Structures are given as C-alpha cells and as structure tokens.
Amino acid sequence: MSKKPTIKQKLSKPRSKRRFAVWVHKIQERLIKRINLVKCDKCGSPRLSHTPCRTCGYYRGRQIIKMKEPELKKTTKVKV
Ligand SMILES: [Zn+2]
Numbered sequence: 001m002s003k004k005p006t007i008k009q010k011l012s013k014p015r016s017k018r019r020f021a022v023w024v025h026k027i028q029e030r031l032i033k034r035i036n037l038v039k040c041d042k043c044g045s046p047r048l049s050h051t052p053c054r055t056c057g058y059y060r061g062r063q064i065i066k067m068k069e070p071e072l073k074k075t076t077k078v079k080v
Contacts, residue, residue, distance in 0.1 A: 011019070037046045040053040041061070047053045057065035 036049045042058045043056040052059035052064040057067040
C-alpha cells in the first residue's frame, strides 16, 4: 500500500494551476519575510542588508563596486 493518500479523480488543468499559483504565492511570502531588505542611502533602491547596493555599488557612503555607465539610448534621426 502507498503511504501517501492517493487522489480519486484527476484534477482539471485550471484547478491544478490555481492550486500551484496559491502555493507559489505562499512560498514567495515566506521567502520575502526571511530576507531582510533595506533601502539604499544613495539611490533608494532595495538592497540586502550588510551588502553593497547592486544598482549603484555604494556601501556605507563608499563606492565598492565599479558600475558600468548606462549606455546612451539610440537617438532617433532628426528631420532637417
Ligand atoms: Zn544604491
């Protein structure tokens, strides 16, 4: 005999999808509670505590990681 309880009927696709979505949401909430996010002093984006910011590379007022300069957007042709 199986140790797990067996399902009696096959679940429909939307029903199983819904159940999976609820499960994913629960897991995400649990993970978010565990991770301690703080705001970056310089740019204000969320970062992990005790780690340099991923977007600007600053930690405690000093630049730790050298970040690449953002590429300039391709300019559209100007009509003359
Ligand atoms: Zn930052």
